[in-house]
Amino acid sequence: MNTKYIDLINQTFYFPQDEFKLEDKTLQFHDIDLMKLVEDYGTPLKFTYLPQISNNIGRAKSWFSKAIKKHKYKGKYHYCYCTKSSHFKHVLNEALKNDIHIETSSAFDIDIVEKLKEEGKITDKTYVISNGFKREQYVTNIARLINNGHKNCIPIIDNYEEIDLLSQEIKGKFNIGIRIASEEEPKFEFYTSRLGIGYKNILPFYRNQVKDNKKVKLKMLHFFINTGIRDNAYYWNELSKCLKVYTNLKRICPSLDSLNIGGGFPIKNSLAFDFDYEYMVDEIINQIQLFCEQEEVDVPNLFTEFGSFTVGESGGAIYEVLYQKQQNDREKWNMINSSFITTLPDTWAINKRFVMLPINRWHDSYERVLLGGLTCDSDDYYNSEQHMNAIYLPKYNKEKPLYLGFFNTGAYQETIGGFGGLQHCLIPSPKHILIDRDEDGNLTTKIFSEQQKSEDLLKILGYNNQSES
Known part of the structure; x- marks a missing residue:
């Protein structure tokens, strides 16, 4: 009986795909070991895979070059x-x-x-x-x-x-x-x-x-x-x-x-x-x-x-499921350790959908869930995928952490979310890392920005202004 999450994906889509595959039962994105990112940097985490920007520019240039040549x-x-x-x-x-x-x-x-x-x-x-x-x-x-x-x-x-x-x-x-x-x-x-x-x-x-x-x-x-x-x-x-x-x-x-x-x-x-x-x-x-x-x-x-085509597919965000709330007979809420309103504002503002996949536990059985953010706003949720009117994820188990990836989030989300500024309910902006490749094609990572601290937000709000009593 096909009851594992990987069975659901294989029955629904052609998988693996160019940028997505499983390695050692965990998800890889452009050959990036996402679980290693989680282990090295923690969650919530945002990342930018820089080579994808050049890749998409090259793709578009080749399409236009080919068409121009074909039609003289x-x-x-x-x-x-x-x-x-x-x-x-x-x-x-x-x-x-x-x-x-x-x-x-x-x-x-x-x-x-x-x-x-x-x-x-x-x-x-x-x-x-x-x-x-x-x-x-x-x-x-x-x-x-x-x-x-x-x-x-x-x-x-x-x-x-x-x-x-x-x-x-x-x-x-x-x-x-x-x-x-x-x-x-x-x-x-x-x-x-x-x-x-x-x-x-x-x-x-x-x-x-x-x-x-x-x-x-x-x-x-x-x-x-x-x-x-x-x-x-x-x-x-x-x-x-x-x-x-x-x-x-x-x-x-x-x-x-x-x-x-x-x-x-x-x-x-x-x-x-x-x-x-x-x-x-x-x-x-x-x-x-x-x-x-x-x-x-x-x-x-x-x-x-x-714009979006250039940079959108270079970005991603990774969250951990903190807890599951059974609110009624049919609805299970998986609470993530961040906020959709603040980190992926287009999901809230224009009901935009991104590629969403678990990072780990693909060989566990699955369930239908809703995803909730940490703010006290009723609109801070993510409840459906483009391909189906539901979200299916590996079953929640408090003994086995579940990590979720949202992909192709590289356009607009930081500026609309107010990077470096106040976030709704003072939820801090996640750590952001840059991923590149060296001359030999090996992956390199560096921290672009650390997760916001309370003093960052207090300063913006005026509480750390020493000149005021």
């Missing part, structure tokens, strides 16, 4: 990293090993770019695509970067006032892009994105504010939809509308030579995840080429801004 596409492809997914230096350092470019979202991003330039990680040849609504400090920082010689900084115009604001501070000529305010999927609560300028308004905007402005040269049209890149009628229809704007604009604006299709590649959120990245890239290239041929305009250079 005459434009160039540029991979940009969307920094808001994770601003940490170790992430940028790894990503920039791969000849990529940067997309920024706010004023302080430019300070990070300037630090990276000082260290030689990027040069004036690196494209800096500056998105977002531009307040005074953001405009000032963009202008400073361009005035200091970074001509490949391209501010993406989000509203009608930004050209004038930028022109007042930037000395000499500069390049710009325009963001299309895409129409959202029908299920959204609003019809049109708050970001950018509407489809119908872009040509009049170009004629009124850009065409005769001798300081400004339009180089890029920017297109992105919130649902990301998906093989459905909605995505292909929005791309077609974008291409219509691009070709109409290209006819009257010879300097326009680039199309930015934004980010939106999904990342693996279940062992059942299935997305044909290579097909999607091939079809995007094909659609752009066919549309431009039909409209008799040159194909654009292509930019992408992959």
